[in-house]
Amino acid sequence: MVSPPEFQHDPVMVAEIAEIAADLSPGTFADLTLGGAGHGVAVLDANPELELFGVDQDDLALAAAGERLERFGPRATLVKTRFDGAGTALVDAGHEVISGFLMDLGVSSPQLDIADRGFSYHNDGPLDMRMDTGQQRTAADVVNNYSFGELVDVLSAYGDERHCKRIAQAIIDGRPFTSTTQLATAIADSLPAPVRRKSTGHPAKRSFQAIRIEVNDELAILGGTLDTMIDMLDTGGVGMVLTYHSGEDRIVKDRMRRVIEAGVPAGMAPTSDYRWSWRGARTPSDSEVEENPRARSARLRAITRVGASGPGLGAP
Numbered sequence: 001m002v003s004p005p006e007f008q009h010d011p012v013m014v015a016e017i018a019e020i021a022a023d024l025s026p027g028t029f030a031d032l033t034l035g036g037a038g039h040g041v042a043v044l045d046a047n048p049e050l051e052l053f054g055v056d057q058d059d060l061a062l063a064a065a066g067e068r069l070e071r072f073g074p075r076a077t078l079v080k081t082r083f084d085g086a087g088t089a090l091v092d093a094g095h096e097v098i099s100g101f102l103m104d105l106g107v108s109s110p111q112l113d114i115a116d117r118g119f120s121y122h123n124d125g126p127l128d129m130r131m132d133t134g135q136q137r138t139a140a141d142v143v144n145n146y147s148f149g150e151l152v153d154v155l156s157a158y159g160d161e162r163h164c165k166r167i168a169q170a171i172i173d174g175r176p177f178t179s180t181t182q183l184a185t186a187i188a189d190s191l192p193a194p195v196r197r198k199s200t201g202h203p204a205k206r207s208f209q210a211i212r213i214e215v216n217d218e219l220a221i222l223g224g225t226l227d228t229m230i231d232m233l234d235t236g237g238v239g240m241v242l243t244y245h246s247g248e249d250r251i252v253k254d255r256m257r258r259v260i261e262a263g264v265p266a267g268m269a270p271t272s273d274y275r276w277s278w279r280g281a282r283t284p285s286d287s288e289v290e291e292n293p294r295a296r297s298a299r300l301r302a303i304t305r306v307g308a309s310g311p312g313l314g315a316p
């Protein structure tokens with residue numbers, strides 16, 4: 001077991017997120033992917049009138065966040081749940097409306113770096129990849145039991161992997177798999193040498209991402225959670241989502257657009273309660289990407305609740 005002080009995760013676009021938090025009305029800010037509370041601490045520091053309601057499904061993250069948020073006393077509440085349980089947890093705790101929310105999707109650096117968690121294609125570990133270690137399904141279940149067709153679907157939908165059929169066949173042929181590097185090697189070996197040479201990062205990176213998303217049901221619960229949180233926003237409230245790959249970003253963009261354009265006939269000014277906080281997605285600065293390569297693919301989208309007659313900005 002790794003102790004919380006070793007939990008090192010650089011929060012992405014933290015200055016931009018803190019700037020938005022600074023302007024929010026007094027009330028509750030829900031961080032649905034609390035991690036090590038890098039964003040959570042920045043939000044509370046930026047706006048003394050906000051309280052943080054932090055949610056994560058990972059015990060290690062919650063332990064680290066608890067230590068970092070201790071200095072804020074009762075301004076921070078931590079809850080262990082998958083984020084589709086956040087709406088109920090907020091209401092149960094008396095927070096029916098919120099001033100803002102953040103979802104910073106995916107995994108934290110410690111989850112990737114600790115070999116035993118089984119997320120890493122570099123450090124050998126068991127094929128696990130569960131964010132909530134109490135959950136049943138592991139990466140070994142997906143890798144060793146899914147049919148060829150199911151593997152192809154996972155690899156292509158959640159990893160945008162062009163070579164999904166080749167990789168799925170290599171997985172079927174190489175079974176049973178027990179460790180992450182055994183799987184990473186089989187995936188890399190299944191690709192033609194020129195593809196391996198040209199791939200940015202490890203050739204198994206996309207496949208590992210796809211399997212991780214499947215194990216944790218990450219995309220299945222994203223849209224519904226977003227709808228619930230958007231609905232709970234107070235007037236003036238802002239909901240922000242940081243995504244790291246196209247599948248996530250598409251869901252976020254579509255859901256927000258649907259709310260913003262609700263009931264708006266083509267060509268008419270939107271009459272929805274919501275508008276885009278800015279057009280399109282914001283991305284990290286070059287200097288942030290240089291310092292934190294994990295930020296490279298980040299996209300930040302946000303929605304603002306403007307009230308019953310507020311104008312919308314239209315599609316990004």
Ligand SMILES: C[S@@+](CC[C@H](N)C(=O)[O-])C[C@H]1O[C@@H](n2cnc3c(N)ncnc32)[C@H](O)[C@@H]1O
Pocket residue numbers: 009010011012032033034035036037038039040055056057058061081082083084104105106107108131218221
């Ligand atoms: C990218 S990290 C967040 C890092 C955090 N913003 C910070 O500043 O340290 C994502 C976190 O969200 C958690 N997470 C991912 N999907 C989740 C879900 N469906 N429900 C609850 N927590 C989730 C992960 O366990 C991880 O700790």
